Amino acid sequence: MSPQEQINLLKERTEVFHGEAELLERLQSGKRLRVKLGVDPTRPDLTFGHMVVLNKLRQFQDLGHQAILIIGDFTTRIGDPSGRSVARPILSEEEIAHNAATYLDQAYKILDPDKTEVRRNSEWFGEMSFLDALSLSRQMTVARMLERDDFAKRYASKTPISLIEFLYPLLQGHDSVRLESDVELGGSDQIFNMLVGRNLQKDANLPEQAVIAMPLLVGLDGERKMSKSFDNYIAFNHSAKDMFGRIMSIPDATMWVYYRYLLEMSDADIAKRQELHPMEAKKQLAATMVARFYSLETAAHEREQFEKVFSKNEVRDDMPEFTWDKLLPEAQEATLVDLLAATALPAFSSKKEIRRLIEQGAIRMNGEKITEPSMRLVRPLAETVIQAGKRTFLKLTDA
């Protein structure tokens, strides 16, 4: 692919693309690009929000370029200033190693491991002296810092800004100097920090990195950005069932955003999809994503199960099984409430909650609605399928 074609492709779906001209030159010189992405070792769970950036990184890899993941193990020790309400716990070596490994496992669902280099920024920060740190901070001015939009706003509204927050972008930028990255990728909340990297590289007489910011993906509610703290996310590690179901729960309008950023579908293809029935389009989205993280078979299975439960009002084929022996080994008879409570399933968080479910007509045994909260069961028990609402199913056997 020609350099210009590469640029055109790489530009797709980005929110910000700085340094296009220099990047083109470098491509024309035949250079294999070094593309950097920072990783936060305090949060090992990747969500579909991360996928937007990872997809872009993968695109670079597919074009033959080198991806570099930076584990911010040093920066973690300082604590990310944006989460300043609560001091972040300092992670131990082991925790960082563990989180990094977990992170990589997930990231490799998208990235090509063979074209990925993993680095820790303690490599260089660990040996820097205070003097080094001071000379690093000389490369930034307060005025330049205050250009940053969120700092400017906070300063104007007299919300405190700690000095360390000023330092943070410098650290991130210094990573770029050390790695001599040609491109830095990130979410659009990272734009400023990434631009600082450009400045520092320039001061170090290095070619400046291009800065590519991807939009922040909207969450399941279709309004706020996807984030764990809003609980509106889908994680790489969600089960196939949950992944499928969660996608089905997004508002119709949001699914097109997902088609665009998660499946990287072209506008033309999206337009075609929009002719489908919205439910069908959403099912296809859900199935494609599940296939990506699990398999085609799993995706087909989940789609089938979903239709069974929600369209036909039937019961799932696969459900957890419990035996009376394990639940209540001593008892020869028990109330339904006690048995369900013993399963410890999330839907049965307390006995009160289970009674509530029964009172609301949510519990079915072998398809029959139970209305009596004090219902008792006696051993031996024939195999019984219990359903609580639309999402919780279990099979109960005697032993």
Add this chain to the structure above:
RNA sequence: GGUGGGGUAACCAAGUGGCUAAAGGAUGCGGACUGUAAAUCCGCCGGGCUGCGCCCUUCGGGGGUUCGAAUCCCUCCCCCACCA
């Protein structure tokens, strides 16, 4: 260092002596309906119990006043803002 504001259900936020397990909102859950775990409507939403009634725990921690406190007093802890 000074001044002022604040800590309420594991989220936001009312409530300043009893009728407060504590308004309202958000989230969540259930039901109905449907084109989906979309939308809409209705209901539930601290826990326990031989349940429509009783018991236990809860309003930053501790102590006190009172027949009775989230609400008053004392004390301690923590957060925030403004001024230095």
